[in-house]
Amino acid sequence: MASCSCFLPSTLRQLPNRIASVNRSQPSIPLAFQSIPLKPISCPLQPRPQLSSINPKLKFRTKASMAEVSTVKSEDKVQVFDSEEDLAVALAKYVAHLSDQFAKQRGAFSVVLSGGSLVKSLRKLVEAPYIDSVDWSKWHVFWADERVVPKDHPDSNYFLAYNGFLSKIPIPAGNVYAINDALSAEGAADDYETCLKHLVKNKTIELSEATGFPKFDLMLLGMGPDGHIASLFPGHPLVQENEKWVTFIKDSPKPPPERITFTFPVINSSAHVALVVAGAGKADAVHTTLGSDQNSDVVLPVQMVSPEGKLKWFLDKGAASKL
Numbered sequence: 001m002a003s004c005s006c007f008l009p010s011t012l013r014q015l016p017n018r019i020a021s022v023n024r025s026q027p028s029i030p031l032a033f034q035s036i037p038l039k040p041i042s043c044p045l046q047p048r049p050q051l052s053s054i055n056p057k058l059k060f061r062t063k064a065s066m067a068e069v070s071t072v073k074s075e076d077k078v079q080v081f082d083s084e085e086d087l088a089v090a091l092a093k094y095v096a097h098l099s100d101q102f103a104k105q106r107g108a109f110s111v112v113l114s115g116g117s118l119v120k121s122l123r124k125l126v127e128a129p130y131i132d133s134v135d136w137s138k139w140h141v142f143w144a145d146e147r148v149v150p151k152d153h154p155d156s157n158y159f160l161a162y163n164g165f166l167s168k169i170p171i172p173a174g175n176v177y178a179i180n181d182a183l184s185a186e187g188a189a190d191d192y193e194t195c196l197k198h199l200v201k202n203k204t205i206e207l208s209e210a211t212g213f214p215k216f217d218l219m220l221l222g223m224g225p226d227g228h229i230a231s232l233f234p235g236h237p238l239v240q241e242n243e244k245w246v247t248f249i250k251d252s253p254k255p256p257p258e259r260i261t262f263t264f265p266v267i268n269s270s271a272h273v274a275l276v277v278a279g280a281g282k283a284d285a286v287h288t289t290l291g292s293d294q295n296s297d298v299v300l301p302v303q304m305v306s307p308e309g310k311l312k313w314f315l316d317k318g319a320a321s322k323l
C-alpha cells in the first residue's frame with residue numbers, strides 16, 4: 001500500500017476562507033495552513049500499463065517517423081486571434097463550455113494547468129458571466145508540471161495559479177492537487193503519480209481504455225519559445241518516457257532546474273488539449289509545428305502533442321506571424 005500526500009491542503013498561508021472551508025474530501029481545515037500534521041490518505045497503486053498495451057502512436061517518435069510527429073490532424077483546430085485579449089475571451093468560452101459538458105456528463109471536470117503565461121490567459125474565466133455560471137465545485141485541478149520549490153515561492157506554478165486564478169474562484173480546496181513541496185523531485189513525482197492512481201481508482205480522473213494512462217478532461221498547455229511544453233524540453237531524454245505517468249527533471253535548461261512533469265503518454269491520453277500560445281517570440285516554434293515547410297531535422301516537444309481526443313490551438317497574431 002503506497003501513500004501519497006497530495007490530499008493535504010495547500011500550505012499557502014493566505015488561502016481565503018471560501019476555499020479553505022469548502023474542502024470536500026477532508027475534515028474542515030483551519031485557515032493558516034502551517035504544515036498540518038494530517039496523516040496522508042493512502043493511495044493504492046494500480047498495476048503499471050505494459051509497454052505493449054500503450055498505443056504505439058504515443059511512443060517516442062524518431063526521425064524515421066517524423067511525418068507522424070509533425071502532421072496536424074484534420075480534426076485539430078488552429079485559431080488565430082487579433083490580440084491576446086481576444087484569445088483570452090475565446091479561451092474562457094471554450095473552457096466554460098467543456099466544464100459544463102463534463103460536469104453534466106460525469107459530475108466532475110479534471111483540468112490540468114501549466115505555469116507561465118497560461119495563467120494570465122485564463123483571466124476572463126474569473127469574470128462575468130463565467131465566475132457565476134461555471135460549476136466550480138465540479139473542478140479538479142492538476143498541474144502538467146511543477147517546479148520543486150516551496151508553494152509560496154515566486155517560481156512555483158501553484159503560487160502563480162493561486163494568485164492569478166484559483167484564489168478568485170470558489171473551488172473546494174480538496175479539489176486542488178498541488179505537489180508535496182517537502183519532498184525531493186523524485187519523491188514529489190512518485191507522490192503525484194500515486195495520487196493520480198488513487199483518483200483514477202475513485203473515478204475523479206478517467207482512465208484511457210486505449211492507453212491505460214489517465215485521461216484528463218482538459219489539459220491547458222503553454223509552450224516556451226524553444227517549443228517545450230510542461231517540463232519536457234527539446235532533446236531531453238524525458239520526452240521518451242513512456243511508462244511513468246509523472247517524472248522528474250533535475251537539469252531543466254530553464255530555471256529552476258528541479259521540476260516534475262507529466263509524461264507524453266499522459267498528455268496524449270487527454271480528452272481535450274488546448275495549446276495556448278501568445279507572442280512573436282514563439283512564432284518560430286509555432287512555424288516549425290504548424291507551418292507547411294516543416295524541417296524534418298527538428299523535433300520539438302510541442303510537435304509530439306497528439307492527443308487521443310481533440311487538440312485546439314489558441315494563437316495570437318504574434319505567435320502566428322510566421323505561418
Ligand SMILES: O=C1O[C@H](COP(=O)(O)O)[C@@H](O)[C@H](O)[C@H]1O
Pocket residue numbers: 114115116117118144145146147157221222223224225228229230231254
Ligand atoms: O517553465 C515553464 O514554461 C512553460 C512555458 O511558459 P510561458 O511563460 O512561455 O508560457 C510553461 O507552460 C510550463 O508550465 C512552465 O513550467
